[in-house]
Amino acid sequence: MANTLCLSFAELVQALGPQIDAALVARTELGEGCPPRFREAMRYSLLAPGKRLRPMLVLLAAEACGGTIEAALPAACAVEMVHAYSLIHDDLPAMDNDDLRRGRPACHKAFDEALAILAGDALLTLAFEVLAGEVQPPAVAAACCAALAAAAGACNMVGGQADDMEAERGSGDRVQGSGFSGQESQIGTFSTEIPPSLEALESIHRRKTGAMIQVSLQLGAMVAGATAEQRAALDVYGRRIGLAFQITDDLLDVRSNQAAMGKQVGKDARRGKLTFPGLLGIEPSVQRAEQSIVAACQALASFGSQAEDLQTLARYILDRNH
Amino acid sequence: MANTLCLSFAELVQALGPQIDAALVARTELGEGCPPRFREAMRYSLLAPGKRLRPMLVLLAAEACGGTIEAALPAACAVEMVHAYSLIHDDLPAMDNDDLRRGRPACHKAFDEALAILAGDALLTLAFEVLAGEVQPPAVAAACCAALAAAAGACNMVGGQADDMEAERGSGDRVQGSGFSGQESQIGTFSTEIPPSLEALESIHRRKTGAMIQVSLQLGAMVAGATAEQRAALDVYGRRIGLAFQITDDLLDVRSNQAAMGKQVGKDARRGKLTFPGLLGIEPSVQRAEQSIVAACQALASFGSQAEDLQTLARYILDRNH
Numbered sequence: 001m002a003n004t005l006c007l008s009f010a011e012l013v014q015a016l017g018p019q020i021d022a023a024l025v026a027r028t029e030l031g032e033g034c035p036p037r038f039r040e041a042m043r044y045s046l047l048a049p050g051k052r053l054r055p056m057l058v059l060l061a062a063e064a065c066g067g068t069i070e071a072a073l074p075a076a077c078a079v080e081m082v083h084a085y086s087l088i089h090d091d092l093p094a095m096d097n098d099d100l101r102r103g104r105p106a107c108h109k110a111f112d113e114a115l116a117i118l119a120g121d122a123l124l125t126l127a128f129e130v131l132a133g134e135v136q137p138p139a140v141a142a143a144c145c146a147a148l149a150a151a152a153g154a155c156n157m158v159g160g161q162a163d164d165m166e167a168e169r170g171s172g173d174r175v176q177g178s179g180f181s182g183q184e185s186q187i188g189t190f191s192t193e194i195p196p197s198l199e200a201l202e203s204i205h206r207r208k209t210g211a212m213i214q215v216s217l218q219l220g221a222m223v224a225g226a227t228a229e230q231r232a233a234l235d236v237y238g239r240r241i242g243l244a245f246q247i248t249d250d251l252l253d254v255r256s257n258q259a260a261m262g263k264q265v266g267k268d269a270r271r272g273k274l275t276f277p278g279l280l281g282i283e284p285s286v287q288r289a290e291q292s293i294v295a296a297c298q299a300l301a302s303f304g305s306q307a308e309d310l311q312t313l314a315r316y317i318l319d320r321n322h
Numbered sequence: 323m324a325n326t327l328c329l330s331f332a333e334l335v336q337a338l339g340p341q342i343d344a345a346l347v348a349r350t351e352l353g354e355g356c357p358p359r360f361r362e363a364m365r366y367s368l369l370a371p372g373k374r375l376r377p378m379l380v381l382l383a384a385e386a387c388g389g390t391i392e393a394a395l396p397a398a399c400a401v402e403m404v405h406a407y408s409l410i411h412d413d414l415p416a417m418d419n420d421d422l423r424r425g426r427p428a429c430h431k432a433f434d435e436a437l438a439i440l441a442g443d444a445l446l447t448l449a450f451e452v453l454a455g456e457v458q459p460p461a462v463a464a465a466c467c468a469a470l471a472a473a474a475g476a477c478n479m480v481g482g483q484a485d486d487m488e489a490e491r492g493s494g495d496r497v498q499g500s501g502f503s504g505q506e507s508q509i510g511t512f513s514t515e516i517p518p519s520l521e522a523l524e525s526i527h528r529r530k531t532g533a534m535i536q537v538s539l540q541l542g543a544m545v546a547g548a549t550a551e552q553r554a555a556l557d558v559y560g561r562r563i564g565l566a567f568q569i570t571d572d573l574l575d576v577r578s579n580q581a582a583m584g585k586q587v588g589k590d591a592r593r594g595k596l597t598f599p600g601l602l603g604i605e606p607s608v609q610r611a612e613q614s615i616v617a618a619c620q621a622l623a624s625f626g627s628q629a630e631d632l633q634t635l636a637r638y639i640l641d642r643n644h
Contacts, residue, residue: 033477033529038484042476089443094435113416118484121411122476128450129471132464139460145467149451154364154444155355162360162440207355
């Protein structure tokens with residue numbers, strides 16, 4: 001997509017979304033041995049309407065490093081499968097107990113809890129089958145599998161989720177009640193006064209959300225045969241947009257209405273869940289997200305126009321907020 | 323172990339068990355980012371006392387093909403991690419709802435349901451991290467990841483479990499009530515009269531249990547650089563011991579008492595779950611298991627004494643029954 005006209009985020013989604021979805025459909029045919037209703041449950045969640053942010057990061061990182069969309073598609077599918085599995089399991093009654101996801105019944109409501117657990121398991125497993133079996137050369141496939149597993153595993157995504165649940169239960173740092181709006185003036189801006197639990201909050205999100213965003217970029221880079229410098233720059237970019245993404249997600253929970261989000265909103269606050277606006281106040285949270293996006297785009301300087309689409313994607317993350 | 327004296331199964335376990343357990347411990351240190359209680363939940367299930375049958379198959383297959391135990395240990399760890407994850411998720415209230423596993427509280431009872439779901443997810447993910455990151459050369463690592471994912475995924479282990487749950491709910495073939503003992507004389511022996519649901523039962527178990535047994539052998543073979551002939555012979559062996567394993571498992575459910583098994587027995591029958599003794603009767607089931615083990619050992623003929631330990635392991639599967 002780069003090197004042509006500068007596209008808007010909507011145009012990027014329009015250009016890449018259908019390719020990503022077609023690739024996901026092709027990899028979930030699943031033939032003999034897979035019960036039809038089970039495949040349906042996997043596809044129900046995997047193909048639910050969505051922005052496909054993580055697979056787009058894979059494809060755009062590959063492109064920024066001089067690779068092709070086609071070679072990066074298996075890795076793009078793999079990260080979306082891991083993302084879909086994590087949403088299915090997060091929504092379960094024993095976890096976040098969310099009945100709605102992306103405006104539709106969650107997998108365990110549309111099917112049942114057992115099938116939802118297994119569909120999540122199968123999507124996680126399929127991610128590695130696709131990566132290991134399709135990425136070329138095989139040595140890069142192995143490196144991609146190791147990187148994805150590290151990002152999705154106990155020290156990152158799943159560990160972050162476990163910590164998040166602990167925090168919510170009150171054994172760790174948490175914001176009591178729903179009083180985040182009243183804290184704004186007390187706490188001030190983050191640059192002059194950092195509350196002690198901000199570090200815990202960032203640590204949770206760096207693992208729970210950030211690691212998968214960062215590894216999406218790294219997989220794209222690896223498939224494209226990127227240099228160490230390119231990978232380091234994408235790592236900074238990924239860390240920054242990951243933080244901004246989580247802040248805007250928290251802000252959306254505060255600001256949106258249920259119809260627009262397609263999930264029960266204000267729920268984080270009602271649960272007393274640790275959030276950025278809860279800790280910092282709304283305006284400082286907005287500023288923090290904006291600064292992160294500026295830093296993310298600066299990290300891409302050496303790519304020149306090859307990284308224009310990644311810059312567009314970064315700005316979109318902020319725009320979600322308006 | 324081979325090429326020395328012919329060891330008993332107990333001696334094999336004594337020789338290999340501590341190496342396997344030490345390797346599992348080393349790979350679940352998990353450093354920064356992994357919440358301590360979460361690591362504890364993963365280890366609680368992974369290191370629970372057990373025969374380590376699948377990792378032993380990896381190691382003994384590698385040995386039969388001329389490889390070393392040491393090079394096969396990462397793959398041995400990976401299959402045990404997948405096995406442990408599958409047990410954690412199978413025991414969940416929404417699935418088999420078993421409170422006991424290997425004589426101790428199931429993971430969701432010892433910890434809680436959310437942590438059990440996540441611990442299972444993390445063990446599955448760690449299996450691929452270990453395989454992809456440690457098996458050498460990387461091209462073999464990628465092939466191992468693809469093979470393990472196929473065996474554990476939607477068309478095999480997880481799909482078989484999904485089908486098994488459907489069957490249990492009565493939408494597929496099932497044995498009504500607990501009247502399996504009364505069916506023996508009506509059905510006769512399997513060789514002359516095969517009930518229509520036997521095919522369904524074997525299909526479920528070939529995927530649910532058999533695929534992981536077969537891939538354990540294949541991973542050992544791949545790490546050892548086995549020939550196509552060696553791999554084909556191990557595939558026949560694996561298919562046969564897999565069937566025998568499931569039959570003896572069903573028979574144990576009928577015969578054992580709760581103390582000996584460490585889980586609630588007779589439960590399969592009470593649930594009306596499809597079982598071999600339920601379909602064929604007890605004595606024909608025993609015969610079928612014995613014939614499978616004979617065929618498994620015959621498939622190893624070309625390995626000579628290198629496969630003595632695999633033969634011992636096959637005979638142990640039958641002996642579980644006495």
